[in-house]
Amino acid sequence: MTSLTLFCFLRRTAVTGDSAYAYANAASRRCVQTLQRRPSCRRHATAAAAINSHANSGDFAPLLRVSTRNMASSAPKLVAVAESRRFMIDCFKAVKVPQAHAEAQADLLVAADHRGHFSHGMNRLEMYINDLAINCTDGGAVPKILKETPATAWVDGLNGLGAVVGNYCMDLAIKKAKTVGVGWVCAKGSNHYGMAGWYAIRAMEQGLVGMSMTNTSPLMAPTRAKEAALGTNPLSLGAPATNGDKFLLDMATTAVAVGKIEIQRRKGAGLPDGWAQDPNGNITNDAELGFSTGCLMPLGGSELTSGYKGFGLGAMVDILSGVMSGANYSTQVRKWTHAGADSAADLGQVFIAVDPNCFAPNFEERMTDFNARLRGVKPTDPSKPVLLPGDKESQNMASVDAAGGIQYLENQLNTCASLAEKLNIKPLAFN
Numbered sequence: 001m002t003s004l005t006l007f008c009f010l011r012r013t014a015v016t017g018d019s020a021y022a023y024a025n026a027a028s029r030r031c032v033q034t035l036q037r038r039p040s041c042r043r044h045a046t047a048a049a050a051i052n053s054h055a056n057s058g059d060f061a062p063l064l065r066v067s068t069r070n071m072a073s074s075a076p077k078l079v080a081v082a083e084s085r086r087f088m089i090d091c092f093k094a095v096k097v098p099q100a101h102a103e104a105q106a107d108l109l110v111a112a113d114h115r116g117h118f119s120h121g122m123n124r125l126e127m128y129i130n131d132l133a134i135n136c137t138d139g140g141a142v143p144k145i146l147k148e149t150p151a152t153a154w155v156d157g158l159n160g161l162g163a164v165v166g167n168y169c170m171d172l173a174i175k176k177a178k179t180v181g182v183g184w185v186c187a188k189g190s191n192h193y194g195m196a197g198w199y200a201i202r203a204m205e206q207g208l209v210g211m212s213m214t215n216t217s218p219l220m221a222p223t224r225a226k227e228a229a230l231g232t233n234p235l236s237l238g239a240p241a242t243n244g245d246k247f248l249l250d251m252a253t254t255a256v257a258v259g260k261i262e263i264q265r266r267k268g269a270g271l272p273d274g275w276a277q278d279p280n281g282n283i284t285n286d287a288e289l290g291f292s293t294g295c296l297m298p299l300g301g302s303e304l305t306s307g308y309k310g311f312g313l314g315a316m317v318d319i320l321s322g323v324m325s326g327a328n329y330s331t332q333v334r335k336w337t338h339a340g341a342d343s344a345a346d347l348g349q350v351f352i353a354v355d356p357n358c359f360a361p362n363f364e365e366r367m368t369d370f371n372a373r374l375r376g377v378k379p380t381d382p383s384k385p386v387l388l389p390g391d392k393e394s395q396n397m398a399s400v401d402a403a404g405g406i407q408y409l410e411n412q413l414n415t416c417a418s419l420a421e422k423l424n425i426k427p428l429a430f431n
């Protein structure tokens, strides 16, 4: 199948409504609106929304997945982590991504599902495939160092896959940190790189403190603004403790991800104050309006509740990743909703690794003590102990491992079946 054929297929399925999905570009959005105007499709959309409720966070323009098959069924099926990875690798290879790059991207996506961040796992697969199919992303690109000092590097991702660019840059930062104590690598020319925490984990696994940030498509309205000028711009910090324990903060800098607003909308529920704005810049409790406006509020919400701090954090991420790297930043970043065939994302990202042994001794032991102090404080509700960043994800991984696989929703599985058929690859197998 040629890239063009695949692209046509992706667009066509969105129009026909047989496992229709619409996402992230103007054509697809028009298609969703058409579907929503048809009463029968509206019904399907509502049902699809109800069973897709686990895809409850996201960092890009509103995604609506509409499946008209098996709408009544939400029976869970487990997919082994290794099988999920195999499937994604096969999909990437089908659109001419080299084996190593396909593996890197699949590792990132399956890790997100394993950790419970479904919005950044398999859920994204067809978006990447589509970008690759229309040559918006170069699946074979190998990042290139543009400028280097012992502690720093400026890298051009050459429009490669996010995980390929991210892994390359973090590995470079790690190498530098092991040599001179710190490695700070900025990349331009990158693409969506998934979980920011993925790269912090890479450094942590080497006994280093890791940090990473990326800019994203505009979705956050700065405090006092009625237009989006920053993305959900996530940041991560990973600090290793002893015996495999850790502190792993990995978060968007908006109050909530857009997917959470979509879920409220699908449920017909309202929004709490501080999540989203209406077109006039006022806080809205109307999920439909919040969703269509596409102006998320920064972490903290309104000015009264210190939303300017989230705005500041999101801007910090963009300065360190977009401005400093020479990539697109702020409103220069494409709206994924309007991505055309010629529109490369040119995202900016930053990867920092620090050797804690350059400072006070026994960092990992001190981290263990630090973590214990935080986890040990008296909880408000005794049945809900205090958690540290990263704990929920560790718990989710343990649950997946105990269950023997990842529980994808029927809706996601239908999309995978459709992809398998069109890309002519082996379908997903279940446990």
Ligand SMILES: NC(=O)c1ccc[n+]([C@@H]2O[C@H](COP(=O)([O-])OP(=O)(O)OC[C@H]3O[C@@H](n4cnc5c(N)ncnc54)[C@H](O)[C@@H]3O)[C@@H](O)[C@H]2O)c1
Residues within 6 Å of the ligand: 057, 058, 059, 117, 120, 192, 193, 194, 195, 196, 197, 214, 215, 216, 232, 233, 234, 235, 248, 249, 250, 251, 252, 253, 257, 386, 387, 388, 389, 390, 391, 392, 393
């Ligand atoms: N690449 C992109 O464009 C992009 C954009 C936005 C988000 N993301 C990714 O999406 C994922 C989800 O982001 P999010 O902001 O929705 O995450 P989230 O709100 O689910 O969690 C944010 C952080 O809070 C921690 N946390 C959750 N509950 C906690 C509790 N009770 N006590 C203490 N800590 C707790 C989590 O462990 C995590 O570190 C992340 O991996 C993020 O990097 C990516």
